[in-house]
Amino acid sequence: MxxxxxxxxxxxxxxxxxxxxxxxxxxxxxxxxxxxxxxxxxxxxxxxxxxxxxxxxxxxxxxxxxxxxxxxxxxxxxxxxxxxxxxxxxxxxxxxxxxxxxxxxxxxxxxxxxxxxxxxxxxxxxxxxxxxxxxxxxxxxxxxxxxxxxxxxxxxxxxxxxxxxxxxxxxxxxxxxxxxxxxxxxxxxxxxxxxxxxxxxxxxxxxxxxxxxxxxxxxxxxxxxxxxxxxxxAIPESIAEDLSYEIEEETYSFSDKEKKSAVIEFHVMYPKITGLADEKTEKQVNETLKEYAMKTVDEIYQNPSDEIKERVLREDQPVLVDDVEYKVCYASEDLLSVVYEDYGYQGGRNYFAQHLRTCNISLKDGKIYEVKDIVELNDEFIDEWLDTMQGEVGNDAFLEELTKEEMKKTLEGDSLDGVYVVNFFLDADGIEIGYDLNYPEDDNHDLGYVWVTAPFSYNEIEEFKTDKFPL
Structure with missing residues (x-):
């Protein structure tokens, strides 16, 4: 043939x-x-x-x-x-x-x-x-x-x-x-x-x-x-007009052509800010934006864990590949909201992973905002959020393995051994809050979703909003 x-x-x-x-x-x-x-x-x-x-x-x-x-x-x-x-x-x-x-x-x-x-x-x-x-x-x-x-x-x-x-x-x-x-x-x-x-x-x-x-x-x-x-x-972006700074694109690319028995290739894109009044803050913001984009490359190549090292040693042909795209979905004078979508092979052909990561950062002092900075994580919000998450996937069994207290912990930043990684981002329609999901293999609670976010309009989030977030 x-x-x-x-x-x-x-x-x-x-x-x-x-x-x-x-x-x-x-x-x-x-x-x-x-x-x-x-x-x-x-x-x-x-x-x-x-x-x-x-x-x-x-x-x-x-x-x-x-x-x-x-x-x-x-x-x-x-x-x-x-x-x-x-x-x-x-x-x-x-x-x-x-x-x-x-x-x-x-x-x-x-x-x-x-x-x-x-x-x-x-x-x-x-x-x-x-x-x-x-x-x-x-x-x-x-x-x-x-x-x-x-x-x-x-x-x-x-x-x-x-x-x-x-x-x-x-x-x-x-x-x-x-x-x-x-x-x-x-x-x-x-x-x-x-x-x-x-x-x-x-x-x-x-x-x-x-x-x-x-x-x-x-x-x-x-x-x-x-x-x-x-x-x-497809996220509907909200970029303010006449910003005092500019948003540029940076790319980290690496391909190891010398290793014939392994595939090592990275293509990571991320935003870069230029023109902030405070140069120190600008440097801090840009270091953070790159750090979020490079998270997987760091974990599997630059500073690999013992687990990754063992995978590579076991594989006949190790595969370390990472591809990252991003979108700036919200930009104002005070705040930048960025989403990263990450695809990669983490050690071998049987270790494919996909992740959603978000970075919400102050352009005034480089502070990274978390979900607990946005909303009061009380029972009323948790009930509303869970109902919206289950509505998004059309399945009332979604997340049923978590108690209300466990949900609160995850939204505060405790991923419960990396399974429920909380994310949020802003866009033209409001705020979305959800999980990057990483269930262990054969976990019967895994319904097949990699990441899910629950949308709230700015009006809907108002009753739960804290005074710590610059909206």
């Missing part, structure tokens, strides 16, 4: 393959409007123009001279078409095509994400390859789809194996098995797109019913169907 970039004269046969697979396996689930929209998109005249502009890239899989599968994507890493002939499905060809696209995005295009608007029936296939849903199912022009994404890093590039006449199943990215186990639920956006809830179990059961060879049944997406902002990037 050979997987390679297609030349212009090979695009038309690829489109014929796409249409044949679409008609038999995908079209029955589309409305007539959706079928017409797809047919319009794959017309050669349209694809040829995209090719000429450099807006589409095709990979093809060949069994000798027969084209048996194709994957097309844009230079931004967005998958547009992904189809494998029926008789070749289940033989790992979809994996090989996906890996080729991943490698191209990492090494040539230098994009940091692969994205797709998946047909609902292909969601579990993409999960199997390491992608994750980032919102609920949507519909546009008669086409139902689920936006999905996957981070791309050079450290996790894997060569595409090409063997003639032999079914090949390759490891497309270190940690795919783990991504299935931990990210299979993706992000469920409940009540509003600001609240990000990662739920695994919902997807695990149907996934087991699907064969290997993710994406083989066919999928497509036009430019009109690209996903909108989601996760922390």
């Amino acid at each position: 050979e997987v390679r970039l297609l030349q212009q004269h090979e695009v038309l046969p690829a489109l014929h393959l796409v249409w044949d697979v679409f008609v038999t396996e995908v079209a029955p689930g589309y409305t007539p409007e959706g079928v017409a929209e797809f047919q319009k998109f794959i017309k050669y005249e349209n694809i040829h123009q995209m090719w000429q502009r450099g807006d589409i890239i095709f990979f093809g899989a060949y069994d000798d001279t027969e084209l048996c599968g194709t994957l097309a994507f844009g230079p931004d890493g967005h998958i547009l078409l992904f189809f494998v002939k029926k008789q070749y499905q289940g033989r790992g060809i979809g994996r090989m095509l996906f890996q080729a696209a991943y490698n191209d995005c990492a090494l040539r295009l230098r994009v940091n994400k692969l994205t797709v608007n998946s047909a609902p029936g292909a969601v579990n296939h993409y999960i199997h390859m390491g992608m994750r849903p980032i919102s609920e199912e949507q519909e546009k022009n008669g086409i139902r789809y689920v936006p999905m994404e996957m981070y791309v890093t050079q450290g996790l590039v894997t060569p595409v194996q090409q063997k003639s006449k032999t079914p090949v199943i390759i490891a497309i990215v270190i940690g795919v098995i783990l991504m299935i186990a931990l990210l299979a639920g993706g992000i469920l956006l409940a009540k509003n797109v600001r609240q990000s809830i990662r739920q695994r179990q919902e997807y695990m059961e149907p996934f087991e019913e699907h064969r290997d060879g993710s994406g083989d049944d066919g999928d497509w997406d036009s430019d009109d169907n690209k996903e909108e902002l989601s996760g922390i990037q």
